[in-house]
Amino acid sequence: MSPLGISLAIFLLAFWEVVGKTFSYESIRLDPADSHDFPAIRFDNKAAGSPRTTTTARCRAWPGSNDWPSDSEWQQLNTSLGGALLKPLPPASACYQGDQYNESTCRWLVNQAGRTHFWLDDPLSTLTQWPQGSTCTLVSHPQGSCTRGGFPEYVVNATTVKQVQAAVNFARNKNLRLVIKNTGHDFGGRSMGAGSLSIWVHNLKSxxxxxxxxxxxxxxxxxxxxxxxxxxxxxxxxxxxxxxxxxxxxxxxxxxxxxxxxxxxxxxxxxxxxxxxxxxxxxxxxxxxxxxxxxxxxxxxxxxxxxxxxxxxxxxxxxxxxxxxxAINITSTSLSFTVNPFLPLNRTLTPNSLTNITSFWNGVSLAYHYCAHIIAAGGLCYSYIYPLGNSSFTFTSSQTIPNITAPALTALLSPLYTQLNTLHTIPVTLPTLAAIRAVPYAGNSRRTGAAEPANTRYRSRLFPSYVWGHAMLWAEVFASVRAAVEDGGYTFHGIAYSPTAEMAGWPGRDSAVHEAWRATALHAILNEVQPEGITAEEARGRDARVQAYVDRWQELMPDAGAYMNEGDPAESNWQDRFYGSHYQRLLGIKREWDPWGVFWARTTVGSEEWAVITLDGYPAGQNGRLCRVQHK
Missing domain, CATH: 3.30.465.10 (Uridine Diphospho-n-acetylenolpyruvylglucosamine Reductase; domain 3)
Known part of the structure; x- marks a missing residue:
């Protein structure tokens, strides 16, 4: 290559490094001069010794309180944002009698919206409804009226860094609760909050x-x-x-x-x-x-x-x-079987079904234990155990491995199917080579997304890999899983994988990720649909009931952590469960970079200093004012 060619190559390399760091929307930033006529969006400086906007107020500002911004201030903020300030209504308000009632819109929301991208594109909605307070639930013929509840008061539709900066500064300077939202795919209510200002980053699509x-x-x-x-x-x-x-x-x-x-x-x-x-x-x-x-x-x-x-x-x-x-390919197979111990004798069993409940649970245990071989091949087991009522249950799973041939995958799985058939008389058949095919992991450039609101509640633990090497411990752990499904009536969701420190490489192996992740073999979840309209007392009772099963997991595996994104926002001792030994270091960094406590969400670092005072006492809900915790 000529000297000119070498120089050009070096230039192009440097070009990609620089261009890859900021998008055009990130080059549009708030200038200190922008706050000359509107001090409410001025910057502050954590390094100044004593940040001038640190608040000693017991609670965040609340609509109607003395420190709530005036209408003119909200208008000035909107001007600073270039018109990006929204005050949207909950979409489900179309189903409630009143000014917003629209029968056809309501019918579409109930029956069709979940098949589209509507809920993900809505600036207020989250896909899990119960943290909002269930004050405007999506039903065809609701009772009562629709109120905002735990939804934010205002939303900034951020399309530039300048808008994000102005929103952060305004919230800090005016003592507002601030939340951050993308799609609202959030099981714990972090992207909502009554009386808050929300920064909606959904349209930063570059x-x-x-x-x-x-x-x-x-x-x-x-x-x-x-x-x-x-x-x-x-x-x-x-x-x-x-x-x-x-x-x-x-x-x-x-x-x-x-x-x-x-x-x-x-x-x-x-x-x-x-x-x-x-x-x-x-x-x-x-x-x-x-x-x-x-x-x-x-x-x-x-x-x-x-x-x-x-x-x-x-x-x-x-x-x-x-x-x-x-680019890589992934190859998958599925495995499922059902038990119905009360099937009439004259009924013919359907494929993959059985009547012996002991055989069913032994087979499920074997399938989960065998996931260690899938993990070792760089793959993942994705599974559910569903209670069907009347002592009937279904186990469904898929095994997905990157860059493996169909013959290699069938050879890997053959011992599992042999044992399921011979040891536990479970009538499952290993997929033929013709039925297994590799597909591109990335897909075909034609993927789409759709989702609808639900009331799913998650509780989880990361099961350590050492459990797989101790037969007696495995038996006790699996018995606790069985009890949660069989006696508790909960759905069990298991995802087997192993993101070790070695696999993380650089820079991943030196990070704030909970150390339990590096030793896990199964992300274990109990989930249920939280009923609408239950009282706070009923909710606390339900929490205590399911938590007893999770506590048994913790008793058997004291070092088991939990995945916050699919964990319970009412988790006790969440500092250890979600952050492990890193918590105190993280708390120091939080206090260094955010001495004002601008960023708050339940079970995040430092969040124990504040609490939502829910209007109805509902545990872990977001329908209430954010106030400092009063220590005795």
Whole structure:
């Protein structure tokens, strides 16, 4: 190559490194001069010794309180935002008698909206309804009236960093509760809050493939991803560029934000590690309103904390740079069987069904135990145990492994099927080679996303891999799973994978991710649908009942952590369960970067200093004012 060609190559490499760090919307930033006529959006400085806007107020401002911004201030904020301030109504208000009632709209919302992207594109809605307070639930013929409840009072439709900065500054300076939302794919209510200002990052959809990226010990392909990109969009971009990137398994989960800030799991967890392990750089607006690039060379405390230290805690992420890999294929098979011990003798058993309940549970235990072989091959087991009533249960699972041939997969699974048939008389058949095919992990560039609101409540633990090596402990652990399904009536959701520190590589192995992740073999979840309209007392009773089963898991596996994104917002001792030994270090970083407590969400670092005073006493709900905890 000529000297000119070498120079050009060096220039192009440097070009990709620089361009990959900021999007055009990140170059539009708030200038200190913007606050001259509107001091409510001025910056602050955490390094100034005593931040001038630190509040000693017992509670955050509340609509109607003396410190709530005036209408003119909200109008000035909207002007500063270029008209991006919204005050949307809950969509379900169309179903309630009153000015917003619309029968045809209500019918469409109830019957059709969940098949579209509507709920994900709504600035208020979250896909889990119960934290909102169930004050405006989506039903065809509701009783009473629709009120805002735990939904935010105002929403900033952020399309530039300037808008994010102005919103953060306004919330800090005016003592407002602040929340952050993308799609609302949120089981714990972190993206809502009564009386709050919400920063909606959903429309930060930019994506860029970087053929050559170099930082620290990493040199290779990367992608730059905007905070609003969802997993289905992420996969479409992968397909377009013929690459693979670790991404959420759920199509409508945000590929940035809270997913990577907690840990982030998906189909490639046992091959390339967690979502947090992929991060090479973060762009973020911190609590003082400033925009920073956080990477291995800049703001090293934040760099460590942002990868696994929790969402809605240290700032508003506007984009990230992630590792990218060559395109890969994935190969999957499914396994399922059902037990119905009271099937009439004259009824013919359907395929994969049995009547012996002991055989059923022994088979399920064997299937979960065999997942260790799938993990060792870099794959994942994804499964459910459903209670069907009348002592009947269904077990469904899929085994997915990257870059494996059909013959190799059948050879790997053959011993499992043999044992299910011969040891437990479970009539399952190993899929034929013709029925197994490899498909591109990235898909075909034509993925879409749809979702509808639900009332699912999650409780979870990360089962350590050592359980698989101790027969007696395994028997006790699995007996506790069986009891939760058989006696408790809960659905069990298990995802087997192993994101070890070795798999995480650099820089993932040195991060704030809970250490339990590095030794886990199964993400175990109990879920149920929280009934609408139950009282706070009934909710507390339900919590105590399911928690007894989770406590048994903790008793058997004291070092088991939990995945906050699919955990319980009412989790006791959440500091240890969600953060482990990292909590005190994270708390110090939180107090350093956010002495005002601008960023708050339940079970995030430092959140124990505040609590939502719910209007009805509903546990872990967001329908109430955020106030300081009064220590005795």
């Amino acid at each position: 994506f860029e493939f970087i053929p050559h990226y170099r930082v620290g010990q990493y040199s290779g392909m990367a992608v730059h991803v905007g905070a609003g990109v969802e997993s289905w969009e992420h996969h479409n971009h992968m397909a377009a560029h013929n690459i693979a990137v670790v991404a959420p398994g759920g199509s409508t989960v945000g590929a940035v934000g809270g997913w990577i800030s907690v840990a982030g799991h998906g189909l490639l967890t046992s091959k390339y590690g967690l979502g947090a392990d992929q991060v090479l750089s973060n762009n973020i607006v911190t609590a003082d309103g400033h925009f920073l690039t956080v990477d291995p060379n800049n703001h090293k405390d934040l760099w460590w904390a942002l990868r696994g230290g929790g969402p809605s805690t240290f700032g508003v992420i506007t984009s990230v740079v992630l590792k990218a890999y060559p």
